[in-house]
Amino acid sequence: MIVIDPAHGGTDNGAQGPSGIVEKEVVLRFARQIRAEFERQGFRTVLTRNDDSNPSYEDRAALANAYRDAIFVSVHVSSTGKVGTAHVYSYQYSNAVVPVTGTTNSGDGPKSLTIWEEAQRPYLETSHLLADVLQTELAQRFTGSAFTSTPFAIRELRSVSAPAVAVELSSVSVSDPNMLAALGAPLASALVRSVQISRPGLALSRNSNYARAPVAGAN
Amino acid sequence: MPRNLRITLAILAVAVIIGLVSLRSLQHRMQHLVQTPTTEEQARRDLLKSAISTPSDVEAQIKLFWADGPAKVTPTQVVLPLSADPVKRARQVIDALILQAPTPEQRTLPADATLVGFYILPDGTAIADFSDTLTSGMPSGILSEQQAVDSIARTLESNVASLRRLKILIHGQEVDTLAGHVDLTGFFDLNPAPPSAPQTAPASPTQNPAQPSR
Numbered sequence: 001m002i003v004i005d006p007a008h009g010g011t012d013n014g015a016q017g018p019s020g021i022v023e024k025e026v027v028l029r030f031a032r033q034i035r036a037e038f039e040r041q042g043f044r045t046v047l048t049r050n051d052d053s054n055p056s057y058e059d060r061a062a063l064a065n066a067y068r069d070a071i072f073v074s075v076h077v078s079s080t081g082k083v084g085t086a087h088v089y090s091y092q093y094s095n096a097v098v099p100v101t102g103t104t105n106s107g108d109g110p111k112s113l114t115i116w117e118e119a120q121r122p123y124l125e126t127s128h129l130l131a132d133v134l135q136t137e138l139a140q141r142f143t144g145s146a147f148t149s150t151p152f153a154i155r156e157l158r159s160v161s162a163p164a165v166a167v168e169l170s171s172v173s174v175s176d177p178n179m180l181a182a183l184g185a186p187l188a189s190a191l192v193r194s195v196q197i198s199r200p201g202l203a204l205s206r207n208s209n210y211a212r213a214p215v216a217g218a219n
Numbered sequence: 220m221p222r223n224l225r226i227t228l229a230i231l232a233v234a235v236i237i238g239l240v241s242l243r244s245l246q247h248r249m250q251h252l253v254q255t256p257t258t259e260e261q262a263r264r265d266l267l268k269s270a271i272s273t274p275s276d277v278e279a280q281i282k283l284f285w286a287d288g289p290a291k292v293t294p295t296q297v298v299l300p301l302s303a304d305p306v307k308r309a310r311q312v313i314d315a316l317i318l319q320a321p322t323p324e325q326r327t328l329p330a331d332a333t334l335v336g337f338y339i340l341p342d343g344t345a346i347a348d349f350s351d352t353l354t355s356g357m358p359s360g361i362l363s364e365q366q367a368v369d370s371i372a373r374t375l376e377s378n379v380a381s382l383r384r385l386k387i388l389i390h391g392q393e394v395d396t397l398a399g400h401v402d403l404t405g406f407f408d409l410n411p412a413p414p415s416a417p418q419t420a421p422a423s424p425t426q427n428p429a430q431p432s433r
Binding site: 008012014015016023057076077078079080081082085087089093117146150152153154155156158166168170171 | 288289290358359360361362363365395396399400401402404405407
């Protein structure tokens with residue numbers, strides 16, 4: 001399941017350009033293009049929002065965590081950077097997990113729980129693999145983009161219990177909205193290609209027990 | 220006219236005169252307050268500002284990390300009078316990072332952002348408390364937020380050797396994100412231990428040296 005996350009929404013416009021381009025609208029259009037491209041290739045997809053709503057970080061993560069084979073892709077457009085370049089991020093922790101154990105209601109005995117805030121930790125390697133492949137694919141399509149992805153603490157990725165990346169295109173500062181809209185198709189094809197390439201390496205067992213898991217707000 | 224009525228009228232007249240005088244004085248005070256507004260944050264800023272430079276400051280050549288293109292930060296050598304005290308020194312370098320950006324393009328933090336508090340815990344954790352203008356004045360996007368955190372973290376680790384990790388607060392509070400993207404609920408590692416194997420290749424320009432930890 002490809003979980004496509006158009007960032008922002010609702011009262012959160014995200015980046016806003018001088019010509020009136022609003023990030024929340026652009027990323028929703030991109031997300032729909034990406035969904036169509038994945039479905040053409042036979043993938044199942046779901047959007048974290050398909051309208052002008054703004055699910056919380058937890059709801060977006062919870063939607064991805066509801067699937068056993070999810071790949072989470074968060075889509076952003078910046079207000080800075082060289083127009084037409086793309087940057088891919090995976091989450092980065094550095095110190096050890098503090099394990100939490102608990103007992104299930106069914107009386108099956110103690111089960112290892114994953115802390116909600118640490119949900120991405122088991123997937124850091126696979127997320128980074130996917131991010132690097134995607135960054136390489138994007139660098140071939142968007143001249144001037146880096147060839148390696150950046151590990152960084154991107155909030156939206158932290159509680160996703162699946163391979164997860166964030167991609168950010170530059171930027172809403174373009175004067176012609178069509179210039180930005182033209183980036184949607186190559187972004188979608190790069191995403192599909194990178195998932196196809198890295199998919200064998202993304203197969204990981206899931207831990208479906210959470211210390212604190214909010215209710216998913218699926219669209 | 221009866222005597223009682225005259226007395227009442229006289230009292231009322233005196234009261235009206237006193238009221239008018241008080242009203243005029245109140246008006247003056249309000250005008251003065253409007254001309255010199257002092258928010259709680261400004262008062263705090265002024266109070267802390269005066270404590271930054273100390274008589275024992277020594278001029279030193281230091282590195283401040285500003286933007287070099289849209290995706291990375293690089294060091295610039297600056298000569299600055301610095302305190303030997305790590306807390307004061309950290310405040311001085313962060314103030315310089317905000318106030319002395321060579322060009323607007325190299326700026327990584329909003330010009331009106333201020334470091335309102337800085338503390339160092341015994342384990343080397345640095346707590347940097349910024350004004351909320353750090354978040355409200357930040358251009359939207361992962362790139363700009365990453366550069367902001369990178370410039371703070373690398374400037375601190377380059378100039379204050381005792382620091383091990385950084386926690387960023389906004390107006391005294393832990394916040395979820397800097398401006399919607401970068402997670403500020405965790406820590407950012409500073410002065411990491413040297414790698415066991417020698418590093419021969421230079422770091423990738425997009426590679427982030429300030430790794431967050433939880």
